[in-house]
Amino acid sequence: MKISIVGTGLIGGSIALKLKAKGIADFIYGIDNNTHHLNEALKLQIIDAHADLEYGIRNADLVIIAIPVDATRKLLPKVLDIISDNQTVMDTGSTKAGIVSAVKNHPKRERFVAFHPMWGTENSGPKSAVSESFAGKAGVICNREESSEDALKTVEKIVESLDMHLIYMNAEAHDVHTAYISHISHITSYALANTVLEKEREEETIFQLASSGFSSTVRLAKSHPEMWVPIFKQNKENVLDVLNEHIAQLRKFKAALEKENFEYLEELISNANKIRGILDK
Amino acid sequence: MKISIVGTGLIGGSIALKLKAKGIADFIYGIDNNTHHLNEALKLQIIDAHADLEYGIRNADLVIIAIPVDATRKLLPKVLDIISDNQTVMDTGSTKAGIVSAVKNHPKRERFVAFHPMWGTENSGPKSAVSESFAGKAGVICNREESSEDALKTVEKIVESLDMHLIYMNAEAHDVHTAYISHISHITSYALANTVLEKEREEETIFQLASSGFSSTVRLAKSHPEMWVPIFKQNKENVLDVLNEHIAQLRKFKAALEKENFEYLEELISNANKIRGILDK
Numbered sequence: 001m002k003i004s005i006v007g008t009g010l011i012g013g014s015i016a017l018k019l020k021a022k023g024i025a026d027f028i029y030g031i032d033n034n035t036h037h038l039n040e041a042l043k044l045q046i047i048d049a050h051a052d053l054e055y056g057i058r059n060a061d062l063v064i065i066a067i068p069v070d071a072t073r074k075l076l077p078k079v080l081d082i083i084s085d086n087q088t089v090m091d092t093g094s095t096k097a098g099i100v101s102a103v104k105n106h107p108k109r110e111r112f113v114a115f116h117p118m119w120g121t122e123n124s125g126p127k128s129a130v131s132e133s134f135a136g137k138a139g140v141i142c143n144r145e146e147s148s149e150d151a152l153k154t155v156e157k158i159v160e161s162l163d164m165h166l167i168y169m170n171a172e173a174h175d176v177h178t179a180y181i182s183h184i185s186h187i188t189s190y191a192l193a194n195t196v197l198e199k200e201r202e203e204e205t206i207f208q209l210a211s212s213g214f215s216s217t218v219r220l221a222k223s224h225p226e227m228w229v230p231i232f233k234q235n236k237e238n239v240l241d242v243l244n245e246h247i248a249q250l251r252k253f254k255a256a257l258e259k260e261n262f263e264y265l266e267e268l269i270s271n272a273n274k275i276r277g278i279l280d281k
Numbered sequence: 282m283k284i285s286i287v288g289t290g291l292i293g294g295s296i297a298l299k300l301k302a303k304g305i306a307d308f309i310y311g312i313d314n315n316t317h318h319l320n321e322a323l324k325l326q327i328i329d330a331h332a333d334l335e336y337g338i339r340n341a342d343l344v345i346i347a348i349p350v351d352a353t354r355k356l357l358p359k360v361l362d363i364i365s366d367n368q369t370v371m372d373t374g375s376t377k378a379g380i381v382s383a384v385k386n387h388p389k390r391e392r393f394v395a396f397h398p399m400w401g402t403e404n405s406g407p408k409s410a411v412s413e414s415f416a417g418k419a420g421v422i423c424n425r426e427e428s429s430e431d432a433l434k435t436v437e438k439i440v441e442s443l444d445m446h447l448i449y450m451n452a453e454a455h456d457v458h459t460a461y462i463s464h465i466s467h468i469t470s471y472a473l474a475n476t477v478l479e480k481e482r483e484e485e486t487i488f489q490l491a492s493s494g495f496s497s498t499v500r501l502a503k504s505h506p507e508m509w510v511p512i513f514k515q516n517k518e519n520v521l522d523v524l525n526e527h528i529a530q531l532r533k534f535k536a537a538l539e540k541e542n543f544e545y546l547e548e549l550i551s552n553a554n555k556i557r558g559i560l561d562k
Contacts, residue, residue, distance in 0.1 A: 118492040122557075138490050167489055180481045181490045185498040188469050191530040193553035199526055200461045203559050208448060209419050209462045210560055211399040216497045217466040222557040225550040229543055240538050243531065245480055249472040250528055257521050262510055269506040272474035276403075276503040278484050279491055 004029040004051065004060035006075070008041035010121065011092050012066030013129025015162065016046045021131050022161045029056040041126040054082060062088045062154060069093040070230035073102045080108040088151040090115045090158070094178060094227075095234040096142040096171035110148035113155040114171060116140045117164060118182070122222035132163075139164030142171040179238035184246055186220045186228055187239070193221035285310040285332065285341035287356070289322035291402065292373050293347030294410025296443065297327045302412050303442045310337040322407040335363065343369045343435060350374040351511035354383045361389040369432040371396045371439070375459060375508075376515040377423040377452035391429035394436040395452060397421045398445060399463070403503035413444075420445030423452040460519035465527055467501045467509055468520070474502035 001024055005012040008030040019025040030047030032038045041047045057063055057079055065072050065079065072093045079089055080103060090113045093099050100114050118138040121128065139159040144152055159166050169177070196218070200206050232239055256265040282305055286293040289311040300306040311328030313319045319331045338344055338360055346353050346360065353374050360370055361384060371394045374380050381395050399419040402409060420440040425433055440447050450458070477499070481487050513520055537546040 118490055120492065120494060137492060140490070165489070177481065177486055177490055180477050181487060181495050182492055184476065185473065185495050187531070187534050188473050189498055190550055190553035191527060191534060192466065192469050193556040194530045194533075194549065195465065195523060195527040196461050197552065197555060198530070199523055200458065205458055206462060206556075206559050208446070209399055209421070209458055211401065211418060211463055213401060213501050214462050214466050215560060216500055217470055218556055218560070219497055220494050221553040223550075224554070225547045228550060229547050232538060232546060233541075233543055236538055236541070240535065242476060242480055243535050243538070246472060246476040247528060247531055247535070249475045249479070250468070250524065250531070252475075253468050253472060254521065254524050254528070257513060257517055257524070260514075260517070262514055265513060266506040266510050268475065269471055269504075269509060271478065272471035272502040273505070274478060275474040275487075275499055278487050279496060279499070 001025055001061045002027045002029075002059065003062045003064060004031055004056040005047065006031045006053070006056070006063065006065045006079075007067035008032045008034075008037050008047060008126050009066065010124050010126075010128045011117065012064060013041060013044075013046045013126040014131065014133040015064060015066065015092070015117075015158075016041075017129055017131035018134065018162050019158065024158070024161045029060060031056040037126055044126055044129070046126050046129055057082055060087065062090070062158070065089065065091040065093075068227050068230045069095050069099065069234050073099055073234075076103055076112065077106055080106050080112060083108055083111050085111065087111060088113065088154045090155045092117055094120075094182065094231045096140075096174045098234040100143050100146070100171040104146075109146055111151050113144075113147045113151050114142040115155060115159070116142070116174065116178070117162065120223075122219055124224055124227070135163040137164050138167050140167045140169050140174055142169055142174050144168050175235050176238050179235055179242045183231060183235060183239050184242045186223060187232075187243060188246065189218055189220035193218050282306055282342045283308045283310075283340065284343045284345060285312055285337040286328065287312045287334070287337070287344065287346045287360075288348035289313045289315075289318050289328060289407050290347065291405050291407075291409045292398065293345060294322060294325075294327045294407040295412065295414040296345060296347065296373070296398075296439075297322075298410055298412035299415065299443050300439065305439070305442045310341060312337040318407055325407055325410070327407050327410055338363055341368065343371070343439070346370065346372040346374075349508050349511045350376050350380065350515050354380055354515075357384055357393065358387055361387050361393060364389055364392050366392065368392060369394065369435040371436045373398055375401075375463065375512045377421075377455045379515040381424050381427070381452040385427075390427055392432050394425075394428045394432050395423040396436060396440070397423070397455065397459070398443065401504075403500050405505055405508070416444040418445050419448050421448045421450050421455055423450055423455050425449050456516050457519050460516055460523045464512060464516060464520050465523045467504060468513075468524060469527065470499055470501035474499050
């Protein structure tokens, strides 16, 4: 299969590496506005050649769009404009409702499969790409009924090749769930980093004392705004809803401490401990 | 050196394993109210024998107290009551001001060295103990001037044997810094778990969609209240101070989203990104 990947960063690069390793991709074109990334991806043998957008799209069986979600919304209709009925387009965006609605009435809508791999790191660029990244994680296909059967099959094969477990979901439901499971984690992590940077003026002390606990909680705060501002923008209502709940939960800890109600504090912590049973099934 | 470890859980157990591996400990007594832990520690060869409190204390060159901070405050004066001038006592508590003040005027104060290893996990019990846990992390000794020279030397040798980098700090300063670097991370993680558990009623969905990002941010929420309620209790003022700042930081994200001020949102995220430069020195 000939594949063109639009966006040769962390996600696009990791997918390319895995599809090559699995022998699914015979040839991969890289398409990227960032020529530095393109050259790196070529050097790292993530892609076989670079191409301009139109050439790359016309000469691939499968086009994978792996760029920020606002850019995907803009680009996707243009890609569908030039695609034929033998080709398939998929994306990898972290929000789905906006992307799906951007092409809802496009005459080639059936050629597109909305996809979200539930994996990422705080790093970016082709250098950060790892072939085994996706293994065991959830791969979500949204609004499958809006895609043609053969396009769906192609993408299902890709998800399987990435060793992900496949989940089907409605785009709106996806955006609600990812607000809880993924987007809020980033906001708490950013806010935690800002808290520490505001309160702890001695950077040397942060560096010296930072424990593994702090590093793991604050890890996501290293994630770039280029990717995350568009996600929060497109999932604004859901993220605000969860953020309000999160502030309310923090206020419970504050109240328990202020009133020295340590039984209540213990109750709050014991409730949080339930997450272990859910995550470590 | 003969060592008695009071509390054969994650921290006490990990210290024991490392000191045995390094050949520092010739014989280790385990002291614990939890007989299940004691038996496990014996079986895992973390300790060589168990002992009751008084026997264990009288028959050790070094007593390491590794129990929750409120229990340490209560026990420490009693341990010092029966210790001789040839023996040393150290603790491993995550808060230091309360512990240090509990023995401030004790006639044997000099035999005690206040210590905090900046390492822990969300797990507990001797089964979770790992020999290499502490390597490369900060080991903080507080109020060194209140300990006698030889007791200090003994503990410095232990910290060195754990492969930690040694930091000296005033107990009050320690409690302020750990509120930023460690304690607040636990509260945000607990609150995040409670947020998700409150909003996402379908446990199966949490389990299926949970990405590595979510797991890492919520990891600390698995930590037990037996350890953490006493820490928050003893470091109440500092924790409240940082918690208020953290809620204020979250409100900035909320305001940016509500007002659709995406430039401000980008600014907040870019500022948080600075944590990378500090942690990845």
